[in-house]
Amino acid sequence: MVKLTDEMKEALHVPGKGGSVTYLCTSSLDGKPNIAAMRYTEHWGDDKVLIADMFLLKTKMNLKENPECVIAIAHPLAGGGGRYWAFKGKAIDIEYGIDPDFDWYGVKAREILDEWGDWHGKQPPEEVPPDIVYTKAAQRGVVVLHVEEIYSLKPGEVGKKIQ
Amino acid sequence: MDMACKLTERMKSWIEGAGCHICLATPDGVPRCIVARYCRCVSDEIVALALAEDEFAAIEPVFSKNPWISMGASGLGSIRAAYQFKGTGRVVEGAEFDAVAGEATDALGEKPARVIYVDLKELYCTKPGHVAGQRLDGLTFEDLCKFEVDLGWKDMCPSE
Numbered sequence: 001m002v003k004l005t006d007e008m009k010e011a012l013h014v015p016g017k018g019g020s021v022t023y024l025c026t027s028s029l030d031g032k033p034n035i036a037a038m039r040y041t042e043h044w045g046d047d048k049v050l051i052a053d054m055f056l057l058k059t060k061m062n063l064k065e066n067p068e069c070v071i072a073i074a075h076p077l078a079g080g081g082g083r084y085w086a087f088k089g090k091a092i093d094i095e096y097g098i099d100p101d102f103d104w105y106g107v108k109a110r111e112i113l114d115e116w117g118d119w120h121g122k123q124p125p126e127e128v129p130p131d132i133v134y135t136k137a138a139q140r141g142v143v144v145l146h147v148e149e150i151y152s153l154k155p156g157e158v159g160k161k162i163q
Numbered sequence: 164m165d166m167a168c169k170l171t172e173r174m175k176s177w178i179e180g181a182g183c184h185i186c187l188a189t190p191d192g193v194p195r196c197i198v199a200r201y202c203r204c205v206s207d208e209i210v211a212l213a214l215a216e217d218e219f220a221a222i223e224p225v226f227s228k229n230p231w232i233s234m235g236a237s238g239l240g241s242i243r244a245a246y247q248f249k250g251t252g253r254v255v256e257g258a259e260f261d262a263v264a265g266e267a268t269d270a271l272g273e274k275p276a277r278v279i280y281v282d283l284k285e286l287y288c289t290k291p292g293h294v295a296g297q298r299l300d301g302l303t304f305e306d307l308c309k310f311e312v313d314l315g316w317k318d319m320c321p322s323e
Contacts, residue, residue: 027188057296159221
């Protein structure tokens with residue numbers, strides 16, 4: 001059973017709160033991969049990673065047919081020795097309208113949406129440079145990754161299973 | 164319509180300057196991600212990835228069964244160059260390997276174990292907002308360059 005370390009949890013915040021940009025990796029059921037960088041990231045408990053569903057298109061389509069997911073961090077300058085992890089598991093997009101009692105590996109939809117359903121309002125993109133900042137978007141849900149395995153992305157030990 | 168995927172100078176600058184996170188997937192859709200620290204655009208449609216032994220070993224079981232690779236610029240490129248590049252990869256050897264391996268050795272600190280050429284087939288914008296997910300490889304090259312300018316994207320990758 002996976003348990004996120006304190007160092008990992010520290011990295012799994014928005015960049016303005018000391019976290020790192022994450023990369024959300026999904027795939028269609030027939031193996032076409034998709035990757036996109038994400039700002040709105042948080043951890044939940046010891047084994048879950050959250051990403052805001054604000055602008056997801058292909059990612060959302062992929063998750064609706066295939067829950068397999070990786071969320072990656074590779075930030076050489078952060079956390080002393082750098083942050084190099086790939087969190088692998090199964091993810092779902094908990095969207096508004098879902099049964100509030102829907103359970104995803106031990107967490108209820110209601111809990112997730114109550115706390116992170118207005119992510120932009122809670123953690124506005126203050127650290128994003130003005131020339132690339134975006135207008136407020138309607139949040140449609142929260143992607144919840146249940147982490148089952150963690151791998152290293154550190155040069156020299158890429159692919160090594162950490163947990 | 165036969166769409167072509169042609170990189171702009173700005174895209175090349177960010178791919179080469181920042182490296183890329185790359186994602187592959189098994190034929191039944193289990194994704195795998197690594198960082199390609201050294202990337203070089205060997206033409207307008209091909210990106211070379213020079214991978215160390217551990218990096219290639221981490222993707223080889225997947226890559227050998229499914230050549231699709233999806234890529235996004237790393238580091239500052241994640242917010243300043245929000246593109247996604249998709250294509251199919253092939254391991255190159257001989258002169259094609261040598262053409263990339265020299266510079267890559269300096270960048271990686273070791274001679275790369277493999278060089279993969281990614282033949283680009285699809286290009287997307289992943290900038291948050293109304294353009295998120297917009298497919299760009301159907302544009303003419305002139306319209307693609309105009310798209311970047313219209314978004315206010317002018318900066319080339321600084322050395323990171």
